[in-house]
Amino acid sequence: MKFIFTLSVFFILLFAIIGCQKNKIIENQFSSLSDTIFIKTKIIKGNGLFDLGFGHPKFKDTLNTFSNSIVYPKGIKNLKRFQLKTDFKEKKDYNVEILLGNKNNKQVFIVDENNNKDLTDDLVRECEKISWNSPPKAVKCEYLISNGKQIVKESSWLCIGSAKGKILIGKREHLIGQFTIDNENFEIGVAGYRNPMSFTYGFGSKISVLSNLGVKTETLVKSDLMNIGELINLNNKFYRFESISRKGDLITLIKEENFETKIGTQKGIIAPTFEVISIARDTIRSSNLNSKITIIANSCGCGGDKKSTEAFYEMEKSLGKLINILHVDSNLKKSDIGIHIDSEEEFNKNFYNNYRKQYCSRICYVIGMDNRIMDKFNINEWKTKTAKIINEKN
Structure with missing residues (x-):
């Protein structure tokens, strides 16, 4: 009798465990039918693949x-x-x-x-x-x-x-989120770039796909890093990096069905059209530049930085006859070499919002003849980046 009672208790516990497992919600498993997915992350020590910087504390x-x-x-x-x-x-x-x-x-x-x-x-x-x-x-x-x-x-x-x-x-931390969509495995990473000493996430956080269908990313480049509002590619399904919680433990992605018609400055999508006034008072329209590849080259002359400005002149001297290059910065002086766009000019405000976005920038945007963003890179990397772009074009 005691044996039968013990056996009955065993089966009751077994069925209870099985029932709990069935009702248990497994984190980070999603369906492609869902428009919004919420990915829980883990804090990981160190840089990982991200290039984390330093800040200047005031003791x-x-x-x-x-x-x-x-x-x-x-x-x-x-x-x-x-x-x-x-x-x-x-x-x-x-x-x-x-x-x-x-x-x-x-x-x-x-x-x-x-x-x-x-x-x-x-x-x-x-x-x-x-x-x-x-x-x-x-x-x-x-x-x-x-x-x-x-x-x-x-x-x-x-x-x-x-x-x-x-x-x-x-x-020295970054975030990792491992998840599945229709049983396909992905891994994303997030790092805070705006303030390298900040413990909060949000403004300045960048996301990248570290593993797509189980295939790991070995290195990250600038064009792999997406800001809030930009799109990531998960096996040719596109999701907008909608938001991240303050402490970084929850990421929200929203499905984007219209990638081909999307306008913005991330790689692969349609570049925003523009009309700007140069410091020579010439009006430059993007519609007139489609016969060549166009590079919008941001430099940053503030804080004594001469290197990024020199990089523009080197690029203009080397490639100015092959491609269009628009140099963008503030407090520019007139020059006989190249096309210069004053980022502080009121007429150029929309251009600034699309192609500079902050007072100090060194990002170059490469626009193809099909008016799509081909690539983006730091202006100081122009030699290796433009060589690759020219080779691909030819």
């Missing part, structure tokens, strides 16, 4: 007023403090505390790794020089951030070092 003397008190370590000279804000949309300050100072005649830093506002229990690390091929080891840190409903604890990694006498900080 202050510890005698300054800060949003909260902390316990300072002893034995560190010339202490300075920086509060790395983790949630820009929250009124209350949520920060990662970082100290900079000197110990044993070496520059050192301390990160509040466990977010307890007591930096006496955290490691004192030497501030290494940043080598782009082999950067300093990333430091894990905990912090508070909103998930849209409540404040939650999260963790990430910071890379801290010095370059040309300045301290640089960069967040």
